[in-house]
Amino acid sequence: MFSSIAKRNLTQSLKTRSFASVASTDAGLPKKYGGKYTVTLIPGDGVGKEITSSVQEIFKNVGVPVEFEKIDVSGLPSDGKKADQITEAVESLKRNKIGLKGILYTPNDAINKSLNVALRKELDIFASLVLIKNIPGVDTKLKDIDFVLVRENTEGEYSGLEHQSVPGVVESLKIVTKYKTERIARFAFDFALKNDRKLVTAIHKANIMKLADGLFRQTVKDIGASEYPQIEVKDMIVDNSSMQAVSWPQQFDIMVTPNLYGSILSNIGAALVGGPGLVPGANFGREHAVFEPGCRHVGLDIKDKNVANPTAMILSSTMMLRHLGLNSYADVISQATYDVLKEGKIRTPDIGGNSTTTEFTKAILSKL
CATH class of the missing domain: 3.40.718.10 (Isopropylmalate Dehydrogenase)
Structure with a gap:
């Protein structure tokens, strides 16, 4: 009765236990086209655009065989027709089966519903997985x-x-x-x-x-x-x-x-x-998987200031790569991220530094 897709893609070996990891060993996954997987990318609100851009830059540098289909969805009251946006996102995820997502803002008023909840219900993405683990170099x-x-x-x-x-x-x-x-x-x-x-x-x-x-x-x-x-x-x-x-x-x-x-x-x-910028997460359904930071903070107060910590989004993306069976890419990206954090030379403000999102991303790229 348990979802065959989710069951096949939960395996994590002891060898990779130290990484943010949900690995795949089975073929029940999206098809490759031209040697690449197509993944739905929903940047989300707040700092979503900045931290998903960090992932895109890293993937491009490493040559990860993933192409993103970007879908702009926003929970902000001033950002257009929500029903049309969620429909477009759902249709994209139905095609691609896999998504990488920033956090969508949920207003407190009675009129605007949560798009995060709507997306999960539309696709029956029933299980949220959040990995809470100390990271070397981040003092707690x-x-x-x-x-x-x-x-x-x-x-x-x-x-x-x-x-x-x-x-x-x-x-x-x-x-x-x-x-x-x-x-x-x-x-x-x-x-x-x-x-x-x-x-x-x-x-x-x-x-x-x-x-x-x-x-x-x-x-x-x-x-x-x-x-x-x-x-x-x-x-x-x-x-x-x-x-x-x-x-x-x-x-x-x-x-x-x-x-x-x-x-x-x-x-x-x-x-x-160490904070929401460090915790990776994933969501699984019968046929779909959406990867996003495990602690769902939008970060409207630091939007466009280039100070957001992209670690949670990067590690969520490596969980996605393992789900796709791209373990070697996941290993080098996650290890480079952990190395930067362990060295402590480049830190975003949320973990006691004054580095920018751009500088943190460049530090990871230098490791790669």
Whole structure:
């Protein structure tokens, strides 16, 4: 029942464990045309254009056999017809199967819906994967952090079903289904099995939401016990897991979460290892995969200032390359990125330096 595309493309060998890595070993992927893969590129809002341009420059320099089909989509209220933009993006991803994406802005008003959510629902991109790991050269208070967040992408509090029953009273429906919980649980356990991970922790609030989160908690534990007996299964209440994440993050291996809790914990995780500019991520569906920074910050305040850290986007792009089976390209690009960070001579402001996005990119190119 688990997505064959996602299952085939989760394998990561121990040899590449130190890299931001989701590798592919199977042919169930987009076809090459003229020796190249075509990938949908959605720069997004805020700093998206700057950090995706960094990836494009690196790919060109290395000769990566990927051509980008650029689709301009924006969540900003002043940027045109959202429905037409999302339709164009969806059609491109249906053709290409693979996407590289910046973060789309989501307004707080009641009229404009989240294009990030719409894109995931249109293509049933149900699993979000975020890698939280210390990077040598980036000093943090806590060390030896290496855990994975697996987040259900399509239901929970993000179901988008809410209404005002009477003035001043809003009802918002949180949808949790056994089918989608089983699906995300199998995704998490498959990832654990193929990546030498030993523990899956289900994050929930079943002490209060006894039916919805109770179903999520029990389903994850049942799938683990019946189908993956070699993987240890635990569960933890979300508020406690947030505290544990900032006091003893080393206890976690894989955390599998409903939608909202995964969003919160990805931000906590990013803060633990140096900030949103360092955390890579990916999203998987039955037939499609979209790679984007794991901590979804738009960066409108630093847009066009040439100070954004492109690391998260670069490492997300190397995850994409491994998904395509282009491991050698992924290895040299990720290693060059880690080398620049480890040396510490070129640092963007978010990690204590004063270098520009352009200078950081050039430093990586010099390593290549």
